[in-house]
Amino acid sequence: MTERIYSTDSYAAEMTASVVRSDPDDGRIMLDRTVFYPGGGGQPCDIGELWIGDDRLTVTRVDQDAAGVWHWVEGGMPAVGTALDGKVDWDRRYLLMRTHTAMHALCGVIWERFQSPVTGGNMNPGEGRLDFELPQWDPEDKAPIEAELNRQLALNRDVEVSFLPRSEADLDPSLIRTKVNLLPPSLQEVRVIDIVGLDRQADGGTHVNATDEVGQIRVKKVESKGKGFRRIRLELTTPTAP
Numbered sequence: 001m002t003e004r005i006y007s008t009d010s011y012a013a014e015m016t017a018s019v020v021r022s023d024p025d026d027g028r029i030m031l032d033r034t035v036f037y038p039g040g041g042g043q044p045c046d047i048g049e050l051w052i053g054d055d056r057l058t059v060t061r062v063d064q065d066a067a068g069v070w071h072w073v074e075g076g077m078p079a080v081g082t083a084l085d086g087k088v089d090w091d092r093r094y095l096l097m098r099t100h101t102a103m104h105a106l107c108g109v110i111w112e113r114f115q116s117p118v119t120g121g122n123m124n125p126g127e128g129r130l131d132f133e134l135p136q137w138d139p140e141d142k143a144p145i146e147a148e149l150n151r152q153l154a155l156n157r158d159v160e161v162s163f164l165p166r167s168e169a170d171l172d173p174s175l176i177r178t179k180v181n182l183l184p185p186s187l188q189e190v191r192v193i194d195i196v197g198l199d200r201q202a203d204g205g206t207h208v209n210a211t212d213e214v215g216q217i218r219v220k221k222v223e224s225k226g227k228g229f230r231r232i233r234l235e236l237t238t239p240t241a242p
């Protein structure tokens, strides 16, 4: 029921929309269209505000179910049919886009060097972690991986979004960079994020258009997560987009 504007235009920060469902018991509304990312793939959901005329509601959380995208609001509970304007907290969201693209670039760099799958990951604005099955890791690898990642980002590779029919996506196992295929069997269309020439994978998140928007990163820490598994922590060292 919800048109997911963020899925094709990650730079859209504002929208007009109307309420299609209202759930006062839970303090949430579903909208017919939204720029708010509901979270997933390690990227946290957006927060922001909705305006009904001069009345401001705060969006404290966003999530999705099979029906559409739910927005938890404070400051009032608009009825079905209400028209409103929405605006995400753009500084936070843009930092998450830069962070998310950095994480995919790390996937690409680790894949090129070790052919290691991802076993988990998470991010916050400006920092994140990815877990890899990485039995070959040596502490000496940290500096060259960081250097290679920064080199790749500085090449200013394009980041492209496309959609593949499920049947086609299933023929390309390299699209699934996680060790376990997390795509629900019911999914008919697979969204693909391609850092052209570096990393291509199925993903629902929001990304920047080109890798130089990420700026520079630092590999903060590499931790052992059991035999053969490593957790790599990254942070963006360029506070705002270069």
Ligand SMILES: [Zn+2]
Pocket: 041, 100, 104, 203, 204, 205
């Ligand atoms: Zn991702």
